[in-house]
Amino acid sequence: ELKVEQNPLFLSMQEGKNYTIYCNYSTTSDRLYWYRQDPGKSLESLFVLLSNGAVKQEGRLMASLDTKARLSTLHITAAVHDLSATYFCAGRIQGGSEKLVFGKGTKLTVNP
Amino acid sequence: DGGITQSPKYLFRKEGQNVTLSCEQNLNHDAMYWYRQDPGQGLRLIYYSQIVNDFQKGDIAEGYSVSREKKESFPLTVTSAQKNPTAFYLCASSEGLAGVEQFFGPGTRLTVL
Numbered sequence: 001e002l003k004v005e006q007n008p009l010f011l012s013m014q015e016g017k018n019y020t021i022y023c024n025y026s027t028t029s030d031r032l033y034w035y036r037q038d039p040g041k042s043l044e045s046l047f048v049l050l051s052n053g054a055v056k057q058e059g060r061l062m063a064s065l066d067t068k069a070r071l072s073t074l075h076i077t078a079a080v081h082d083l084s085a086t087y088f089c090a091g092r093i094q095g096g097s098e099k100l101v102f103g104k105g106t107k108l109t110v111n112p
Numbered sequence: 113d114g115g116i117t118q119s120p121k122y123l124f125r126k127e128g129q130n131v132t133l134s135c136e137q138n139l140n141h142d143a144m145y146w147y148r149q150d151p152g153q154g155l156r157l158i159y160y161s162q163i164v165n166d167f168q169k170g171d172i173a174e175g176y177s178v179s180r181e182k183k184e185s186f187p188l189t190v191t192s193a194q195k196n197p198t199a200f201y202l203c204a205s206s207e208g209l210a211g212v213e214q215f216f217g218p219g220t221r222l223t224v225l
């Protein structure tokens with residue numbers, strides 16, 4: 001059974017600072033997803049990581065995947081207030097099913 | 113515009129009532145999913161369907177039912193057997209086994225009065 005754990009669950013940071021959100025998963029997952037959710041809204045896809053060593057960047061966000069360590073990270077560079085949201089990672093159960101298992105999310109607050 | 117629509121946006125239910133949440137997609141995706149989100153929690157899979165006229169239980173299917181009579185539609189019924197239905201419900205779709213991403217609809221917030 002795939003389990004996905006994120007930490008921290010809450011993150012308050014100052015604008016301009018850097019920080020990393022961690023996503024550990026318990027068993028083999030062939031894909032790792034990062035989503036953003038604003039309050040009361042749906043999920044917005046940020047990154048899909050498909051292979052070991054994959055790194056993707058969009059603006060101030062960079063995601064990476066280490067399948068051997070079963071770890072993905074979401075790195076925030078020089079945070080701005082607009083990045084305040086809840087970030088979820090999700091793994092896909094390997095074997096052909098499209099079922100995703102989500103972490104509990106990291107609520108990020110960027111303070112001016 | 114291609115996308116996923118869910119209706120209604122807000123839904124209020126009295127205890128003992130069944131309610132149906134609508135999910136429609138015009139992305140020509142084969143697979144569709146229903147998730148439930150509780151405050152401060154991640155998403156949990158209720159049901160999913162990889163093809164018309166076929167669907168599978170997810171992790172929390174008890175008290176819910178679905179149908180998949182058309183490729184573009186995947187309605188979810190919350191039955192009176194679901195003891196704690198107040199939550200945010202999200203529908204998603206993907207291209208199926210060949211698809212890389214799941215795309216999410218705007219969600220329906222269900223409240224039991």
